Amino acid sequence: xxxxxxxxxxxxxxxxxxxxxxxxxxxxxxxxxxxxxxxxxxxxxxxxxxxxxxxxxxxxxxxxxxxxxxxxxxxxxxxxxxxxxxxxxxxxxxxxxxxxxxxxxxxxxxxxxxxxxxxxxxxxxxxxxxxxxxxxxxxxxxxxxxxxxxxxxxxxxxxxxxxxxxxxxxxxxxxxxxxxxxxxxxxxxxxxxxxxxxxxxxxxxxxxxxxxxxxxxxxxxxxxxxxxxxxxxxxxxxxxxxxxxxxxxxxxxxxxxxxxxxxxxxxxxxxxxxxxxxxxxxxxxxxxxxxxxxxxxxxxxxxxxxxxxxxxxxxxxxxxxxxxxxxxxxxxxxxxxxxxxxxxxxxxxxxxxxxxxxxxxxxxxxxxxxxxxxxxxxxxxxxxx
Amino acid sequence: xxxxxxxxxxxxxxxxxxxxxxxxxxxxxxxxxxxxxxxxxxxxxxxxxxxxxxxxxxxxxxxxxxxxxxxxxxxxxxxxxxxxxxxxxxxxxxxxxxxxxxxxxxxxxxxxxxxxxxxxxxxxxxxxxxxxxxxxxxxxxxxxxxxxxxxxxxxxxxxxxxxxxxxxxxxxxxxxxxxxxxxxxxxxxxxxxxxxxxxxxxxxxxxxxxxxxxxxxxxxxxxxxxxxxxxxxxxxxxxxxxxxxxxxxxxxxxxxxxxxxxxxxxxxxxxxxxxxxxxxxxxxxxxxxxxxxxxxxxxxxxxxxxxxxxxxxxxxxxxxxxxxxxxxxxxxxxxxxxxxxxxxxxxxxxxxxxxxxxxxxxxxxxxxxxxxxxxxxxxxxxxxx
Numbered sequence: 001x002x003x004x005x006x007x008x009x010x011x012x013x014x015x016x017x018x019x020x021x022x023x024x025x026x027x028x029x030x031x032x033x034x035x036x037x038x039x040x041x042x043x044x045x046x047x048x049x050x051x052x053x054x055x056x057x058x059x060x061x062x063x064x065x066x067x068x069x070x071x072x073x074x075x076x077x078x079x080x081x082x083x084x085x086x087x088x089x090x091x092x093x094x095x096x097x098x099x100x101x102x103x104x105x106x107x108x109x110x111x112x113x114x115x116x117x118x119x120x121x122x123x124x125x126x127x128x129x130x131x132x133x134x135x136x137x138x139x140x141x142x143x144x145x146x147x148x149x150x151x152x153x154x155x156x157x158x159x160x161x162x163x164x165x166x167x168x169x170x171x172x173x174x175x176x177x178x179x180x181x182x183x184x185x186x187x188x189x190x191x192x193x194x195x196x197x198x199x200x201x202x203x204x205x206x207x208x209x210x211x212x213x214x215x216x217x218x219x220x221x222x223x224x225x226x227x228x229x230x231x232x233x234x235x236x237x238x239x240x241x242x243x244x245x246x247x248x249x250x251x252x253x254x255x256x257x258x259x260x261x262x263x264x265x266x267x268x269x270x271x272x273x274x275x276x277x278x279x280x281x282x283x284x285x286x287x288x289x290x291x292x293x294x295x296x297x298x299x300x301x302x303x304x305x306x307x308x309x310x311x312x313x314x315x316x317x318x319x320x321x322x323x324x325x326x327x328x329x330x331x332x333x334x335x336x337x338x339x340x341x342x343x344x345x346x347x348x349x350x351x352x353x354x355x356x357x358x359x360x361x362x363x364x365x366x367x368x369x370x371x372x373x374x375x376x377x378x379x380x381x382x383x384x385x
Numbered sequence: 386x387x388x389x390x391x392x393x394x395x396x397x398x399x400x401x402x403x404x405x406x407x408x409x410x411x412x413x414x415x416x417x418x419x420x421x422x423x424x425x426x427x428x429x430x431x432x433x434x435x436x437x438x439x440x441x442x443x444x445x446x447x448x449x450x451x452x453x454x455x456x457x458x459x460x461x462x463x464x465x466x467x468x469x470x471x472x473x474x475x476x477x478x479x480x481x482x483x484x485x486x487x488x489x490x491x492x493x494x495x496x497x498x499x500x501x502x503x504x505x506x507x508x509x510x511x512x513x514x515x516x517x518x519x520x521x522x523x524x525x526x527x528x529x530x531x532x533x534x535x536x537x538x539x540x541x542x543x544x545x546x547x548x549x550x551x552x553x554x555x556x557x558x559x560x561x562x563x564x565x566x567x568x569x570x571x572x573x574x575x576x577x578x579x580x581x582x583x584x585x586x587x588x589x590x591x592x593x594x595x596x597x598x599x600x601x602x603x604x605x606x607x608x609x610x611x612x613x614x615x616x617x618x619x620x621x622x623x624x625x626x627x628x629x630x631x632x633x634x635x636x637x638x639x640x641x642x643x644x645x646x647x648x649x650x651x652x653x654x655x656x657x658x659x660x661x662x663x664x665x666x667x668x669x670x671x672x673x674x675x676x677x678x679x680x681x682x683x684x685x686x687x688x689x690x691x692x693x694x695x696x697x698x699x700x701x702x703x704x705x706x707x708x709x710x711x712x713x714x715x716x717x718x719x720x721x722x723x724x725x726x727x728x729x730x731x732x733x734x735x736x737x738x739x740x741x742x743x744x745x746x747x748x749x750x751x752x753x754x755x756x757x758x759x760x761x762x763x764x765x766x767x768x769x770x
Binding site for chain 1: 388390392394396397399400405406408409410411412413414415416417445446447448449450453480481484485486576578584585586605606607608609610611626627628629630631632709711712
């Protein structure tokens, strides 16, 4: 049914009406006092959301552009870096590092499994002459729904002392607590179409003083993604290049909504949506792709195996129930489906999705559950939270 | 007065209501058939607007990001390039080329004057062993309102045979005819907040088969701005990274509007808006910054000298008449003001702006014109067109 689409993918995520309305305002000039006021307000809001006093810079780019900027501004050609890879995005940061001639060492885990912090510890402890200049970790691996143990990995990076910690927080920032200052995270990249509750089009990078120190001697070529001019201009509440002003209108609205809800409430809401979704999937006797102890609060991946065809599930969910789920990527294309519960998502949305999923599974001949069990399990989590 | 702002700057430009409404639609998934349909339609529309069968690729970036992509994808470190510089944007492409270690030779002209094609000819003819790999030219120099003689410069590039011609068409594409296939332009960059009539947030690059040939041996580091994956994905009506789907909704609408108006009508409208504006400024006895023979159809710069303070003009225009004009940049900050007449601009807008300018000038004590003369001159051009 037209205009009835409900997005339950890990981005774009649903956008609240007031942010949509802000998008349709007439643009203003970006070299104006009016724009600078918005820039000042959203920058303050971003620092609040990032739990940091570090710079949080705003780029016209997808999350990938923001993460690339985070990597290439603070390193020199040939620098040794460790990069975690347990999914499509970890893989991508390896590719970025290689494209710029960095000396990348990859620490891998199977898709669906978390990275092992002890592997980082071993490499970092062995690096007694401090050649490792950065450790790149994807916090919430969107392709699998795994939340890596960033806190522990980061502890080992801090013990190393030299390496910068660079975090892909694209689907974690705003969904789970990421206390940048408390943990001392140097570079954290994210994108607007996730927990920010606005459409794609903006990327964000937070940068620590230690990273800015490294910036001084960094030598990888860059211009549009050179963060120095972003910082210099942000200090004057402006941007080096024309910003997408309408997206700033929407960001202003969504950050106000987030502040009204409060950080702790946002995080506990996401935790609860995740727990309810996982309880429902278990009640439906379908295998979860990520283990409980490494589950992303942003997205739940289901690996139905032979029980039912993942692509057929997605197809019926969309055609009959107007709910969009994400599929698997690369080797897991057609093998998993992913339920996004990130950003502007409420308890009712989970019940709708699970109820629709039950109907879909039944219509596809999967009967390994007692009808209603998924909805009951989800509701129990939600109402007891 | 709130919500009464009228933008007469060279971007962001005014956005039609139907494009604004499209922006506020709920996002859809970018890996969906629905998005691919939009992608296919806008790509077709972009080729029509670019008068080309070349690839026209769409990036989440400002015009600067698009131009940087256009430069860095087709060259090797140390390559010799010629770069025209007669304003802020020419200067920017010199900086980009230098940032990537290209061997840049700059052909300059004073701000407010056009580049001399004969200087390009001399360099290109002298380069008998074909070491010049690219010639970078800003078509409409936004900072000054000068339209460079791209047609002639390009003729010399074609005679050279080896060098690629790379064009910054950010404020010319869609305002003046740029027959990419007829002229054989290799790389042409532009941005959404200009003649496209939508907000900032998208950059466009058209790429010729000759440029793709050079891509095969190009070696400058890039990932987010690597155009190869954009081309590969565009062939499947999709994008390598999450695109700003709401901007695509708006682009779909604005391209339909442009097709309904027709290329020739769009170009003659801009020509007429420019001619009327310039006639009015002359009638007000204020000096034009760019000469008639090199005037941009997108923007008219006025250089009032001692007659009246440019920043005061802008201030009164904004405060009393809710019209935003652009100021000068760099050395010309405070010395010129710029009237944008690009994109969604009609005859009435010019009359409003000139009438308001007359009132502003009088209120600032400038009396070197007979009241009404500017409006009469503009109206004469517009009604006789």
